[in-house]
Amino acid sequence: MRACFSFIGVFILLLITGCNKDGLSLNRPNDTPGNIAAVATFNLIPGSTSVVGRLGAASLYTLTGSFDFGRYAAYKNFLPGTNKLEVESFFDNKERKQLVQNISLTAGRAYSLFLYEDKEVGSLLTEDNIILPREGYAKVRFVHMGKSLSPLSLYIGNEDKPLFANIAFKGVSDFKEISTHNTGPLEFKAASGSNTVLLTIEPQNLISREIYSVLVIGDLESNLPNEKLQAKIVIHSR
Incomplete structure:
Protein backbone atom coordinates (compact mmCIF):
# COMPACT_ATOMS: atom_id res chain seq x y z
CA MET A 1 0.00 0.00 0.00
CA ILE A 130 6.19 20.02 -12.19
CA ILE A 131 6.78 22.51 -9.37
CA LEU A 132 3.65 24.65 -9.44
CA PRO A 133 4.10 28.25 -10.59
CA ARG A 134 3.40 31.36 -8.53
CA GLU A 135 -0.11 32.64 -7.93
CA GLY A 136 -1.26 34.55 -11.01
CA TYR A 137 1.07 32.61 -13.30
CA ALA A 138 0.86 29.46 -15.41
CA LYS A 139 3.69 27.22 -16.52
CA VAL A 140 3.91 26.55 -20.29
CA ARG A 141 6.19 24.61 -22.62
CA PHE A 142 6.28 24.08 -26.41
CA VAL A 143 6.40 20.64 -28.03
CA HIS A 144 7.17 20.45 -31.77
CA MET A 145 5.99 17.16 -33.24
CA GLY A 146 4.89 18.56 -36.63
CA LYS A 147 6.21 16.06 -39.13
CA SER A 148 7.88 17.52 -42.27
CA LEU A 149 7.86 20.97 -40.67
CA SER A 150 10.89 23.23 -40.17
CA PRO A 151 11.86 24.68 -36.75
CA LEU A 152 9.21 26.92 -35.21
CA SER A 153 8.95 29.84 -32.83
CA LEU A 154 5.92 30.49 -30.63
CA TYR A 155 4.58 33.99 -30.02
CA ILE A 156 1.82 35.29 -27.77
CA GLY A 157 -0.37 37.89 -29.46
CA ASN A 158 1.55 40.75 -31.06
CA GLU A 159 4.72 40.32 -29.03
CA ASP A 160 7.89 40.98 -31.03
CA LYS A 161 9.94 38.50 -29.04
CA PRO A 162 8.95 34.82 -29.17
CA LEU A 163 8.07 32.99 -26.01
CA PHE A 164 9.94 29.98 -27.42
CA ALA A 165 12.38 30.29 -30.32
CA ASN A 166 13.76 27.86 -32.88
CA ILE A 167 12.23 24.62 -31.62
CA ALA A 168 12.99 21.84 -34.12
CA PHE A 169 10.95 18.74 -34.94
CA LYS A 170 10.96 16.38 -31.93
CA GLY A 171 12.03 19.30 -29.76
CA VAL A 172 10.55 20.00 -26.32
CA SER A 173 11.26 23.31 -24.61
CA ASP A 174 11.73 23.88 -20.90
CA PHE A 175 8.72 25.16 -18.99
CA LYS A 176 8.34 28.92 -18.58
CA GLU A 177 6.13 30.85 -16.21
CA ILE A 178 3.84 33.39 -17.89
CA SER A 179 1.25 35.71 -16.41
CA THR A 180 -2.33 34.53 -16.67
CA HIS A 181 -3.10 38.02 -17.98
CA ASN A 182 -1.39 37.06 -21.27
CA THR A 183 -4.59 36.29 -23.16
CA GLY A 184 -3.51 36.88 -26.76
CA PRO A 185 -3.61 34.13 -29.40
CA LEU A 186 -0.72 31.70 -29.63
CA GLU A 187 0.95 32.06 -33.03
CA PHE A 188 3.44 29.69 -34.62
CA LYS A 189 5.91 31.05 -37.15
CA ALA A 190 8.90 29.61 -38.98
CA ALA A 191 12.04 30.17 -36.94
CA SER A 192 13.79 31.43 -40.08
CA GLY A 193 12.31 34.87 -39.39
CA SER A 194 9.18 34.84 -41.56
CA ASN A 195 6.21 36.81 -40.24
CA THR A 196 3.76 34.34 -41.76
CA VAL A 197 1.60 32.71 -39.10
CA LEU A 198 1.50 28.99 -39.85
CA LEU A 199 -0.83 27.92 -37.05
CA THR A 200 -2.86 29.70 -34.38
CA ILE A 201 -4.49 28.74 -31.10
CA GLU A 202 -7.24 31.12 -30.08
CA PRO A 203 -6.75 33.23 -26.91
CA GLN A 204 -6.70 31.15 -23.76
CA ASN A 205 -7.92 31.91 -20.28
CA LEU A 206 -4.91 30.50 -18.49
CA ILE A 207 -5.57 29.11 -15.04
CA SER A 208 -3.40 30.34 -12.20
CA ARG A 209 -0.85 27.76 -10.98
CA GLU A 210 -1.69 25.34 -13.80
CA ILE A 211 0.78 23.54 -16.08
CA TYR A 212 0.33 23.42 -19.87
CA SER A 213 1.93 21.84 -22.92
CA VAL A 214 1.42 23.64 -26.24
CA LEU A 215 1.84 21.22 -29.13
CA VAL A 216 2.22 21.29 -32.89
CA ILE A 217 1.36 17.83 -34.17
CA GLY A 218 0.42 16.04 -37.40
CA ASP A 219 1.98 15.90 -40.84
CA LEU A 220 2.49 18.96 -43.04
CA GLU A 221 2.13 16.78 -46.13
CA SER A 222 -1.28 15.33 -45.23
CA ASN A 223 -4.80 16.81 -45.38
CA LEU A 224 -6.54 13.89 -43.70
CA PRO A 225 -8.43 14.97 -40.55
CA ASN A 226 -6.56 12.59 -38.24
CA GLU A 227 -3.15 13.33 -39.77
CA LYS A 228 -3.08 16.97 -40.81
CA LEU A 229 -0.95 19.60 -39.13
CA GLN A 230 -2.60 21.20 -36.10
CA ALA A 231 -1.88 22.98 -32.85
CA LYS A 232 -3.41 22.24 -29.49
CA ILE A 233 -2.97 22.93 -25.81
CA VAL A 234 -3.01 20.33 -23.04
CA ILE A 235 -3.63 20.97 -19.34
CA HIS A 236 -1.53 18.53 -17.37
CA SER A 237 -4.01 18.06 -14.51
CA ARG A 238 -6.78 16.81 -16.85
Missing part, protein backbone atom coordinates in the same frame (compact mmCIF):
# COMPACT_ATOMS: atom_id res chain seq x y z
CA ARG A 2 3.01 2.33 -0.02
CA ALA A 3 2.12 3.33 -3.59
CA CYS A 4 -1.11 4.83 -2.32
CA PHE A 5 0.63 7.57 -0.32
CA SER A 6 1.33 10.99 -1.84
CA PHE A 7 2.48 14.47 -1.03
CA ILE A 8 -1.06 15.79 -0.63
CA GLY A 9 -2.33 13.03 1.62
CA VAL A 10 -3.64 9.52 1.25
CA PHE A 11 -7.30 10.30 1.95
CA ILE A 12 -7.59 12.90 -0.80
CA LEU A 13 -5.97 10.60 -3.35
CA LEU A 14 -8.13 7.64 -2.42
CA LEU A 15 -11.21 9.76 -2.88
CA ILE A 16 -10.08 11.04 -6.28
CA THR A 17 -8.38 8.05 -7.87
CA GLY A 18 -8.10 4.98 -5.68
CA CYS A 19 -5.62 2.15 -6.11
CA ASN A 20 -5.62 -0.62 -8.68
CA LYS A 21 -3.44 -3.48 -9.74
CA ASP A 22 -1.46 -1.26 -12.14
CA GLY A 23 -0.59 1.27 -9.43
CA LEU A 24 -1.97 4.71 -8.67
CA SER A 25 -3.39 6.80 -11.51
CA LEU A 26 -2.59 10.43 -10.77
CA ASN A 27 -4.71 13.43 -11.64
CA ARG A 28 -2.08 16.00 -10.70
CA PRO A 29 1.67 15.67 -11.23
CA ASN A 30 2.49 16.97 -7.74
CA ASP A 31 0.81 13.88 -6.28
CA THR A 32 3.86 11.76 -7.20
CA PRO A 33 4.99 9.60 -4.25
CA GLY A 34 8.67 9.81 -3.44
CA ASN A 35 9.35 6.14 -4.07
CA ILE A 36 7.62 5.92 -7.46
CA ALA A 37 7.98 7.66 -10.85
CA ALA A 38 5.06 9.22 -12.74
CA VAL A 39 4.63 9.20 -16.52
CA ALA A 40 2.17 11.13 -18.69
CA THR A 41 1.72 9.87 -22.26
CA PHE A 42 0.95 11.76 -25.49
CA ASN A 43 -0.17 9.91 -28.64
CA LEU A 44 1.28 12.09 -31.39
CA ILE A 45 1.40 9.41 -34.10
CA PRO A 46 -0.45 10.88 -37.13
CA GLY A 47 -3.33 8.76 -38.34
CA SER A 48 -3.36 6.39 -35.39
CA THR A 49 -6.83 5.40 -34.27
CA SER A 50 -5.61 3.75 -31.08
CA VAL A 51 -2.44 2.96 -29.18
CA VAL A 52 -2.06 0.23 -26.60
CA GLY A 53 1.02 -0.14 -24.50
CA ARG A 54 2.68 -1.39 -21.38
CA LEU A 55 5.53 -0.06 -19.31
CA GLY A 56 7.05 -2.84 -17.28
CA ALA A 57 4.21 -4.93 -15.87
CA ALA A 58 1.60 -2.16 -15.99
CA SER A 59 -0.66 -0.66 -18.63
CA LEU A 60 0.82 2.54 -20.05
CA TYR A 61 -2.26 4.63 -19.30
CA THR A 62 -5.72 4.61 -17.77
CA LEU A 63 -8.33 6.13 -20.09
CA THR A 64 -11.92 5.75 -21.19
CA GLY A 65 -12.20 5.12 -24.93
CA SER A 66 -9.53 4.85 -27.60
CA PHE A 67 -6.14 6.46 -27.15
CA ASP A 68 -6.23 8.05 -30.61
CA PHE A 69 -4.03 10.64 -32.32
CA GLY A 70 -3.64 13.85 -30.33
CA ARG A 71 -4.90 12.43 -27.06
CA TYR A 72 -3.17 12.88 -23.72
CA ALA A 73 -3.12 10.45 -20.79
CA ALA A 74 -2.47 12.06 -17.40
CA TYR A 75 0.34 11.10 -15.04
CA LYS A 76 0.36 7.52 -13.81
CA ASN A 77 2.73 5.85 -11.37
CA PHE A 78 5.33 3.26 -12.33
CA LEU A 79 8.17 1.52 -10.58
CA PRO A 80 11.54 3.25 -10.99
CA GLY A 81 14.49 1.67 -12.77
CA THR A 82 14.74 0.25 -16.27
CA ASN A 83 11.32 -0.60 -17.69
CA LYS A 84 10.44 -2.29 -20.97
CA LEU A 85 8.18 -0.11 -23.10
CA GLU A 86 5.92 -2.01 -25.52
CA VAL A 87 3.65 0.02 -27.81
CA GLU A 88 1.37 -1.02 -30.67
CA SER A 89 -0.40 1.60 -32.77
CA PHE A 90 -3.42 0.90 -34.98
CA PHE A 91 -4.59 2.66 -38.14
CA ASP A 92 -7.76 2.78 -40.27
CA ASN A 93 -6.13 0.73 -43.04
CA LYS A 94 -5.64 -2.12 -40.55
CA GLU A 95 -1.90 -1.43 -40.42
CA ARG A 96 -0.14 -1.90 -37.11
CA LYS A 97 3.16 -0.46 -35.99
CA GLN A 98 5.12 -1.57 -32.97
CA LEU A 99 7.76 -0.10 -30.72
CA VAL A 100 9.77 -1.99 -28.12
CA GLN A 101 12.54 -0.34 -26.10
CA ASN A 102 13.80 0.15 -22.56
CA ILE A 103 13.39 3.42 -20.69
CA SER A 104 14.82 4.41 -17.32
CA LEU A 105 12.81 6.13 -14.60
CA THR A 106 14.02 7.70 -11.35
CA ALA A 107 11.96 7.58 -8.16
CA GLY A 108 10.26 10.83 -7.23
CA ARG A 109 10.44 12.23 -10.76
CA ALA A 110 7.68 13.02 -13.27
CA TYR A 111 8.04 12.40 -16.99
CA SER A 112 6.26 12.90 -20.29
CA LEU A 113 6.39 10.16 -22.90
CA PHE A 114 5.77 11.44 -26.43
CA LEU A 115 4.88 8.81 -29.02
CA TYR A 116 5.50 10.04 -32.57
CA GLU A 117 6.26 8.84 -36.10
CA ASP A 118 9.27 9.73 -38.22
CA LYS A 119 9.39 6.92 -40.79
CA GLU A 120 9.01 4.58 -37.82
CA VAL A 121 7.15 4.92 -34.54
CA GLY A 122 9.42 6.36 -31.88
CA SER A 123 9.27 7.74 -28.37
CA LEU A 124 10.76 10.71 -26.56
CA LEU A 125 10.94 10.75 -22.76
CA THR A 126 11.38 14.09 -20.99
CA GLU A 127 11.71 14.81 -17.30
CA ASP A 128 9.05 17.33 -16.26
CA ASN A 129 9.58 20.23 -13.89
